[in-house]
Amino acid sequence: MAKEYDTVIGLEVHVELDTKTKIFCGCSTAFGAEPNTHTCPVCTGMPGSLPVLNKQVVEYAISVGLATNCRITGFSKFDRKNYFYPDNPQNYQISQLYLPICTNGFVEITGEDGNNKKIGIHEIHMEEDAGKLIHDEWEDCSYVDYNRSGVPLIEIVSEPDMRSADEVIAYLTKLRMIIQYLGASDCKLNEGSMRADVNLSVREAGSETFGTRTEMKNLNSFKAIRRAIENERERQIDIIEAGEKVIQETRRWDDNKEYSYPMRSKEDAKDYRYFPEPDLPPVVVSEQWIEEIRSRQPEFRDEKMARYIREFDIPEYDADIITSSKKMADIFEATVGEGANPKKVSNYLMGETMRLLKILEKEPEDIHFSPENLARLIKLTDDQVINSSVAKEVFEKMFEEDVNPEEYVEIHGLKQNNDVEGLKEIIKQVITENPKSVEDYHSGKEKALGFLVGQTMKATRGKANPEMIHLLLKELL
């Protein structure tokens, strides 16, 4: 009979902080620039260059630490982590090993059993990101772009407190929401502004000692994380069942092939020779500074939900969904701020927006229509300039390209036809052409009326006001 196994998981989560400049130099962190155009001697490791710490990075790290119940380190230092790789221009990464900025925190999730569960945070430290390697398809070489080199990161190291993929995803979702609410990062897994490495081991159910763990890298979505966890659990159980030993190693997940392989090399000694960074003085965080940052912490989800229900009079159900993402909450408030009816805004976000995100496999953070345009669209329907089916079409366009609905409706001639006399003519025509339905209506079949409304809409190419058609049809019949 097969043994039962428990899975033990800890995460190392890297989050790119949303600062304007890099951690140690005044280069822009903006995405999408031409290769190496956001670089300087510091972030390309030129001889004689020296790092100077971006204060905002420390403040973001502290604010994430406070929001995850961490102890903030009063006297914190940077260390050098030495390893050779071309994406790392100095061949050492400035990071924190011995005295990280935050330690000993936790976040609460809903555990496997449905009860609240604390996931411990061992530490949060600050470090610099690496550059990007681009591989040449044709020639035997790669290219380095240092635009991302020196972009600030925090690494959030959890305790090995998770026991399943569900818990891992609950933890990541919670962490992401906290950081998004803080405005410290957009935390997009697919774009790499949030990256999770999974440390996983298995042990016989009930055992108190940990098994040998592996570290899994290259997980770019929740789906990949789930698959990789399940795959790695099975792989380790197979090894143990075969009487062999799990090797402690780093593995790379290939989500297309749904398997992982070891990232081993005899040139990779894994001996990082950490030592205190002599070019950076320590960071001293006073109680006063902590209090200043605490007082600037934004409204978190629970407070926001309560306020939405109170202030905007929307149902709890709506508030819950809208506040599940900082981005959605921001759009909601901004759109309401433009004068739109809160419930109508909420309907758009919970309905069409969620539907389209799901179809396109996107996250709320990917929304790029503006609150102004959503407010305009709602106003167009309120004023009966367009009908609801046109509104749906315009919204889809807005979701794709953030078009201005007023202009779009104008250009594409989508205004609702409110010309009563003209409409009457069309309806008369429809009545003449559909004697069977007219007869059915008169014999009490209400459905027939719907058919006639539809025919009229078709004849007006969707531009007529359906309520008006309804009234006029009844009158003319």
Next chain:
Amino acid sequence: MDILDFTAVGLADEIKKGEVSAQEAVEAVFSRIDNCEDELNCYISFDRMEAVKRAQQVQKAIEAGEIHSSLAGVPVAIKDNICTKGMKTTCASKILQNFVPTYSAHAVKCLEEAGAVIIGKTNMDEFAMGSTTETSFTGPTKNPWNTACVPGGSSGGSAAAVAAGECYYALGSDTGGSIRQPAGYCGIVGMKPTYSTVSRYGLIAYGSSLDQIGPLCKDVTDCANILEVITSYDEKDSTSARRKDASFTEALVDDVKGMRIGIPKEYFGKGLEPEISAAVLKAAALLEEKGAIIEEFNLTLTDYAIPAYYTIASAEASSNLERFDGIKYGYRTEVYEGLHNMYKKTRSEGFGGEVKRRIMLGSFVLSSGYYDAYYLKALRVKALIKQEFDKAFSKYDVILGPVAPQTAPKLGESLTEPLKMYLGDIYTISANLTGIPGISVPCGIDSKGLPIGLQLLGDCFREKNIIRTAYAYEQARGKFAGPDVSGCEHSLYEVE
């Protein structure tokens, strides 16, 4: 008076008065270079055309009253580990043989603003690792006092160039004595300021917690003036200090009455040449005559400074030199198979023996299992040494002793036994470990005809104490004649 006999400040004065021009000074320096450089090899590179153009520019600015500095128009040489925009900066290494920085070190910018005319880049030990300038990729520099001898190091090219009149003053860097010791060997003045005084931005790092840029020059007056110009807070160097007391020329006062001077007994133990001991003690006696209070005391940790220093310096160096990998700049090996082979071949071919030795030692002391026993231990020893110096400076304004246990050794004698060479740093390295300033002033000539150096150490941020003491000593000592370089002149018509 020969134009080359002026001090830097003296020359600037003459230029200001219109007695000589900046161009004439540059021409004089280059004619000395023409005569001596083949023999001495002080420079790795220089650019005559650029220097002349720059001199003309500066001369105009001086005449227009746009530059008032005490160094305006004076030709200067820069050690080749200090970045100069548009001028090759090689660290005397094959691995950086073609590196042309696109930025200048902050200290170089300070000099340029003061109207300095850069002649070229001086020879040094590769990456400043060495005490003789023999580890240079371009071959050794010779001592102008005796070309069979080394000029000291690592700033040997800077020291020899100043002594030989191939420039009026120079910048060097000092990680364990690399300014003070060659200054001593070449009979000139050299100073390492308090750590954090001169920005390290643009100084190619060897030991980041120990490195400082400083002047090599003809006398203490030049030294104070140069230091005043290059002392400047720099927001690009996080360890740069905002000095409020940087008017070092105010300390050029011939008065040491009541100055408390301590002489560490350990600096006069075995290994020190008796002639040096005698010359240094004679200097102390001169200061005593002028009213200084001289006292002997103990620096019991002296012998522990060298092991702590080589552990820390090698560890930092092993990390600082990782960036030389054949990707972004410098040398890349011709033939390789894959990334790691490229790294290894590039670095093995690009670095010289001494550099490799220190990188390997440094990598070892930081490696897993040894970090505590070596690196952390060294940081603890450093803390103890710092405490001992703090205690000493609670009693003394200045610590007086020799710069080095011997005068300039013969070429080729030092590199065969690295440890012996390292032991020669015994009097200078504590200043780097503890951050304190130190100055080297010539105090005699030994029986071999080689200069002897006196070293004065002061407490952190108390450069004025050692400048004042050095200046008073210099006044009492009288003129210190430079080497006779007529021997290295050769006729243009000579056929080899």
Next chain:
Amino acid sequence: MAKVISDETIEYVGILAKLELQEEEKEQAKKDMAVMLDYIDKMKELDTEGIEPMSHIFSVNNVFREDIVTNGDDRENILANAPLKKNGMFNVPKTFE
């Protein structure tokens, strides 16, 4: 006590430091390192119990930059010294198999 540095140690340090030594260099390196480590061991004579390791000499702290973009496009300068480059990027040997 005289230290002996093994071939494995020199090999390992070579991997860490990315240095590849010729045979005769290797023998010399082993000797040099042994001599230096023996010498450095002198530190062990000192009791450093309870002494805080001193990495920075001065008690300066919190040296920060404000989060303001100060650098523009400097690509030409950044690539000026590259031994091999293409399309505005540094060229390196292939980084994965």
